[in-house]
Structure formats: structure tokens, C-alpha cells
Amino acid sequence: MLPLEGFRVLDLTHVLAGPCATHHLCCLGAEVIKIERPGAGDPMRALTMQPEHGGLPPGFRALNAGKKSVVVDLSAPDGRAAILRLAENADVFVENFRPGVAQRLGLGPEDLRRVRPDIVYCSISGWGQSGPNSRYGAYDHVIQAVTGMMALQGSREDDAPVKVGFPVIDIATGISAAEAILAALIRRLRGDTGPITIDVAMIDSALALMSGPAAMTLATGRAPERVGNRGFVGSPGAETFATMDGHISVAANTMGQFATLCRLLGRPELAAAPFVPAGLAAGDFLANVASEPLRIKLAQAFAAANASELETALNAAGVPAARVRDLAEYLRDLYPATPGIGTDGEPVALGPAFRWREGQKPDLPPAPRLGADTPSVIADGQTAPAP
Template identity: 45%
Template sequence: MAGPLAGVTVLDFTRVLAGPWCTLALADLGAEVIKIENPKGGDDTRRFDVREELAGESAYFVFANRNKKSLALNIAAPEGQAVARRIAARADVLVENFRPGVMARLGLDFESLREANPGLVYCSISGYGHASPLREVAGYDPVAQAEGGMMAITGEADGGPLRTGISYADIFSGYNALQGILAALYHRERTGEGQSIDIALLDGAVASLANQAQVTLITGRDTGRYGNDHPFLEPFGLAETADGPLYLVIGNDRQWERFCRDVIGRPDLVDHPHFRDNAARLANRERNRALLAEIFAADTRAGWMAKFRAAGVPAGAVRSISEALAAPEVRARGMVQAVDHPRAGRFEAVASPVHLSATPTAAPVAAPTLGQHTDEVLAAFGYDAEEIARFRTDGVAA
């Protein structure tokens, strides 16, 4: 069955992560994503985390660019710009993450392209947005995390600010771009009108502060860092078992009672004055943690997780990445699938997390080699073999 965006053509001028994360989702949903890459090296991430296990291909690039086509096109050359404009005239969506002003200098900005294609949905992703006093400043995920407040609330209470282990400002911005594009396509479906979308990494970082931002706006005070603890709930956090940590979440007194009776076998703690309700447990957090540490050390992680599951009390084993990818519940959802790459051969890759009943997402296809689809794409947009050969000779395409 075709995906929900089958028939939608996306012209992708993005590099690194925020933009490619957006176009990755569009490709997973069935859109034809044509990734425009510089013939001299392509996306910068082709040189990130190069692996012998992938025959010299980049693990970073292959994860963010599955299900896409690569057109190696020199858009600095006038003929390359003309090719891009021809494709844009028939495209449904264009996504770019250059600094503001770059696409205008190339004649590939929204205002220039909408004349030939008034239904075009044009999404720009940048560090600070096109309507910003810092519009000319390049954007990077760690900077957005720092300036957007994310680092200030990440880390241990007695430690310094920390960057998250994954580039979440980029990823949130990619999802924000996806949301804007889908909304714009829905608007176009009703009106025929395209529009431009302006996404900033800093906006995504600020929006992701969620309730923490609201508390600060109401009180005028900054929230602190809590590490693995919770400011309002106890017990909540890491517990060391005999062979590794797990994370427990006791969200209310009913769960506390089941935890005491059915998980740790200590019904005497249910009504203990130090632990009988959440307020008492918070006031006696250190005493509570010391008691639980002794209890959890008596069994393995798997043993405790079996008791948590049976009791219906929320907890999870703290897994390594390899453990998470191998977990039966992850495999059962089809989240890891094999792909065949023209150079690296067969390897496993993460698939889309979206499951649709009538219009399923695309099975993962390995990320393309640089210029793998150049001839195919140019031919589809009306260029004959002689013209394509000349483009290659002249350095316009590769």
C-alpha cells in the first residue's frame, strides 16, 4: 500500500540533522525526497563517523537519509540553479537550511519560486529564524540548547549544565518543520495556496522547556537541575540492583502501596510515618533512598523487572543502546529492519516509529551514495542523455 504522502515531491536542500530529520520523516511517509548535494563531497555528514563496517560510509549519514534520492548538483553554477528551478516548478515541498539570504542570492527563495509554482510549500530552517535580529548567525544544536535554557535544567543538581546525549534541538526543529509542512499541505489541499514556513532551532529549544518555562513565567524564578530525581515525586529515579540499574516511577500513593506490597514485599512501609504519602517521602528522601538501595541490591535487574511488571508499577531497565535495539518489544514493532546498501551491503537500520493502518510508512531503503540518482532524477525532469553528460563534463552535476 502507498504511504500517506505518495505522489508528493520534496526538493531537499538540507544538510546535517535538523533539515534531514524533517525530510527523513517525509520520505518515511511516502514522499519522493530528492536530496540536492554538492557534487564535491555532498552532505557534510558523509564525512562524520565513517565506519569500516560500512565500507567507508558514514553511520551518521545513513541513519538520517534513508528512503531519499541523491542528486549531485552544483547550485552555485547558473545551469545548476536552472535545474533546481525546473524541479521546484513541479515540486510540492522545498526544504532548506541555509543561512537566511543564501537561497535568495541563488534565485531559489520562496518569492522567486512561487511565481512558477504558487502551490509550493517552502520550509526554511535556521538557527534563529528569518525574522530575528540574529538571522545572519549560523545555528548549531549545542548553541540552541545552551541559549534556549535546555542545558540549564539538564544534569545533576550539584553539577554543571549538560548537553543532552542526542541533538534534541535539531530533532525538535525537524519535527516542528514536519508539522508546519503537513499543516501547509492540508491548507493547500483546501485552497490551492502554498506558503512559506520559518523554523528556528532556538524556538524549538525554548518550546521544549514545556512546564519548566511556564513555572518560570509564573514565578519569575528559574527551576534547577534535578538529575535523575523528580522535584515533586518520590521515589522516582535510579535504583541499583545486583547487576545493573533500573528506573522507577512512583506517581501516586496507590502505586506506592502496590510497590510496597507486591514488588518489594514490605507492606509495613505503606503506613510508615516517614513514607505514608508523597509529602512524607519527599521530606525523607535520603532515608527512603538508603532503605531502597539495600532492598534492590538483593535481586537482579531482570528479577525486579518481573515483579514490577506483575504488580503494574511503572519501572524500566536502564539499557545500553545495543540492549534497547535487541529488546523483543522493539523488534516486535519492526523498529529495526535490514537494508541493502550499494557499497556497504546488508546491515540493520532503525525504521519509522509511525504506524498507520491504511497508509503504512515506507520500509527503510538504505541512504543513497552521492549522486546515485542523478541520471534518474534529471531524466524525470526532461533532460536527455546528452544534456546530462554535458552537465557532468561541465561540473554542473555528478
């Protein structure tokens, strides 16, 4: 039995962050009823732009497998009434409209509590539900720009800003919302009957991802320097280097690991003074020891090495290292060898980032076509018991 079996979630979210939150709840066993607009549904279905997918392109499937799709016109009075009927038998309500929209639709926290007093109400937005910036819209790369995340990418201060290569803030926001909802359900199970309203903002999720740099900036008043592909410790052996057949990322952070790296590169003298301080123990971190002269010598040694052979040798010697792969190569060659991940139904890689030691994993049916569950769910809502 999955931990959220028996819990019902009304999902009035779209695009990425909100659907990611409810996807994680679905993977944990919750029944998720996805409310969609007539005609178009969630924009991620891309019904107009990608009709060849029939409303089920890969990006939509990844975050909506196992959910039920119900079409409701929220602008119509009977649409609002249908949502309130469904809410009578729901445990969680999640929305990611712009702040104020749910209230204007008559679906704010107080509206839902009139029909289900103990419902957990979660709102997801870019800037939060209050404050002068709450009216602003938000997308992942815009939040990366405004929070300083984009400015952290690159190696030199004069590099143009570069966003992280996937919607990292959207996904982090979804995971944060799922975490908050789980905590709220624990409060309910412990007997807390008070109102629970959760406010999840993309800006907060961005700062949570950057907690280290943010703490340093708050302490010093200065934005952190760019580190490029260097490790955050500042060890000369923690970086991504070019080899004769590709790139390899190495994490030789301790003195012992760095000595091993230099030996395997055929340059053991680089792990001694004057390149690194004398008298360090094998377990000492080489924090902020990286220097440009040492980096040049290491780069020369790496340039003569084979990435695959060095990856094998370093890991065998206890030095974390990985040849740089693209995502297709990883999913083809390494991901299938990881036990306990994935599903028995829809082949979704974006499930919860943990595994049950007992072998449990989500068994999600395919993502639903637009409105596939409207008749059965609406009929069920009309006969839902009072809370």
C-alpha cells in the first residue's frame, strides 16, 4: 500500500510547477483529479501546435501519468458548482493561477472550506500570494534571472548570463509544494483540525536551491564569484577537464584523493609543495587551493588521457569521477541498471527521487486524454458524502 492511497487531490494546475507537485502525490498513491479547460486543456498538451501527439506529448505525459482528467468551464456558474461538489470529498486542493484569480472564481480557501472544512489548500505562484510583486507573472527562466541564479552560471565575470539547461525552479517548486502538502496531511493525521493554507512561491524555491551562495551573500554583502565547472570546495582536483576524447568531471576534494588523481595522471609531483600546502593529512579538504598555474598543468595532463579509462581508474581508486554524457546516453546505458526506479505502466523517469527498500514503486497508468474521466468523476461528485 502506497502512503497516500485513499487521499483525493483536486488539481487545478497547469504547465510545470503545479503538475509536478500533484505528480509526486500521485506517485505516492493519491487519486489526482486534474481539472482542465474545455477545448484546450493544460497548455502542455499542445493540442494546436503538436496535433500529431493527440494531446499527449512527452512533456505532458511525464507529469500527468496516472491522473484523471475532468473538463470544467470555471467561468460558468455550473463549473464552479461542480468543483465545489468534488471538493466535498477531497483532501487537498492545489491551484497555480495568478494570485487573486481563484478568489474571483469563487474558489478561494474560504469558499472551499465552506464545503470541506478540513481541506488542505495549496497555492503555487511566482512571487507568492501577497506583497507588491505578487501580481507579476513568472516563468522558470525569468525567475532564474531575477533571483541571481542566471548570473551564477559561467566561468568568467564578463560571460553573458546563462540559464540552467532545464526548468530547475519549476521542478523544485513542485517538489516543495508536494513536501508542504505531505506535512499538512501529517498535521491532519495528528488531529489538527485548523485551517491549512499553503503559499508556495518560485522565488522561495530558487533561494532554497541556492542556500549556500545566498547565505554567503547575506553574510558578506557581495554576490558570489562564478565558479564555472569547478567544484564548490575550491580544490584543484574538483573540476571538469577536457581529455583527448571528451570531458570528464572529477571530485578529488581531499589531499588523498588529489594525490591519487595526480598519480593516475602520471604527474605525482603536482600533489606536493609548492602546488599544494605541505603537511596535509589524506582526509584534509583542499579548500580554495585551486590556482591558475596548477590548473594549466592539470589540464595538460588530462588532455593526454582517455576519458573512459580514466573514469574507470579513478572510481576504482576511490575518487568520484564521471565522463560527461548527454542525457540520451545516460538513459540508454546507465539508467536501466538502477533498480527500483520507474514504473510498471507509463515509463516515467520523473518520479519521486527516492526508492523504497521493500521494492515498491509507482505503477502509473498512462496520462489521460483531455476529459477522459469527466463523466465518471462528475457523477461521483454529485453523490459525494458530506465531510
